[in-house]
Amino acid sequence: MPELPEVETVRRGLEQKLNNFIIKKVEVCRDSTVAFPINKEEFIKGLLNSLIYKWDRRGKYLIAQLKEVQNENAQFLLEKSKNNGFLVVHLRMTGYFKFINKSTPPCKHTRIRFFDNNNNELRYIDVRSFGQIWWIRQGLSHNKIIKGLGSLGPEPFSKDFNANYLKKVISKRTKSIKAILLDQTIVAGIGNIYADESLYSAGISPFREARTIKKNELIKLKESIVTVLKKSIGSGGTTFSDFRDLEGENGNFGLQTNVYRRTGKECRKCGNLIERQKITGRSTHWCPICQK
Numbered sequence: 001m002p003e004l005p006e007v008e009t010v011r012r013g014l015e016q017k018l019n020n021f022i023i024k025k026v027e028v029c030r031d032s033t034v035a036f037p038i039n040k041e042e043f044i045k046g047l048l049n050s051l052i053y054k055w056d057r058r059g060k061y062l063i064a065q066l067k068e069v070q071n072e073n074a075q076f077l078l079e080k081s082k083n084n085g086f087l088v089v090h091l092r093m094t095g096y097f098k099f100i101n102k103s104t105p106p107c108k109h110t111r112i113r114f115f116d117n118n119n120n121e122l123r124y125i126d127v128r129s130f131g132q133i134w135w136i137r138q139g140l141s142h143n144k145i146i147k148g149l150g151s152l153g154p155e156p157f158s159k160d161f162n163a164n165y166l167k168k169v170i171s172k173r174t175k176s177i178k179a180i181l182l183d184q185t186i187v188a189g190i191g192n193i194y195a196d197e198s199l200y201s202a203g204i205s206p207f208r209e210a211r212t213i214k215k216n217e218l219i220k221l222k223e224s225i226v227t228v229l230k231k232s233i234g235s236g237g238t239t240f241s242d243f244r245d246l247e248g249e250n251g252n253f254g255l256q257t258n259v260y261r262r263t264g265k266e267c268r269k270c271g272n273l274i275e276r277q278k279i280t281g282r283s284t285h286w287c288p289i290c291q292k
């Protein structure tokens with residue numbers, strides 16, 4: 001599943017590729033990909049003549065700000081154009097975007113196609129089809145309509161995410177620290193790979209009861225999370241079989257993991273073998289010597 005660094009890589013790609021992309025046609029190839037409005041015609045009609053002018057990210061959600069453009073040939077002033085709500089995307093397991101400037105037939109996993117007037121297409125493809133797209137019209141709150149978005153905890157890079165905050169939210173939690181890191185209401189954007197990698201880097205066992213983790217360890221954990229995520233954003237997402245950027249490239253360049261999917265291999269610090277076990281249904285990788 002794409003996590004924060006992969007989604008951030010996609011966000012940057014979209015911002016770079018979609019210059020003055022005004023939606024002139026929408027083709028919904030699979031109805032269930034449209035999460036809101038329920039009526040797919042309303043979704044299509046609402047998006048027409050929208051300029052996608054800014055892409056934000058919150059946790060694993062992509063949020064595009066839209067402006068209404070009725071006549072693209074006339075000079076229009078962005079500041080004076082009316083807002084047309086937000087296009088929100090969650091890629092879930094296997095969703096990805098492809099930007100196409102030479103028309104090609106869609107593959108069978110194509111879910112939604114957005115076209116402009118210049119033969120450009122933004123194509124949303126999703127093999128397993130868990131991904132969702134919302135159009136939140138102007139005046140509605142995306143945080144209210146999309147529960148997962150409204151309940152997100154702080155971004156790992158924000159100043160709200162620090163050791164004091166962590167101490168406060170986990171002080172009574174008996175869950176494992178691994179499960180805590182995967183909880184999007186505690187911190188946004190971390191999934192299985194970066195939870196395992198951050199805990200390794202901080203020297204904390206994924207099985208530790210959250211409430212037993214001391215302040216100095218939380219300081220280290222916070223730093224580890226930020227460092228691991230930043231490094232991964234810099235390399236365009238991690239070693240991840242399904243992830244594709246906008247060019248259709250796999251983000252599999254360079255970044256090596258220390259524990260994730262290294263079961264039975266030697267720990268890079270101590271040489272002991274990396275182990276794997278499930279925690280709340282998720283494969284967890286760790287070094288029993290380096291992580292206490």
Ligand SMILES: [Zn+2]
Pocket residue numbers: 267268269270271272287288289290291
């Ligand atoms: Zn080790």
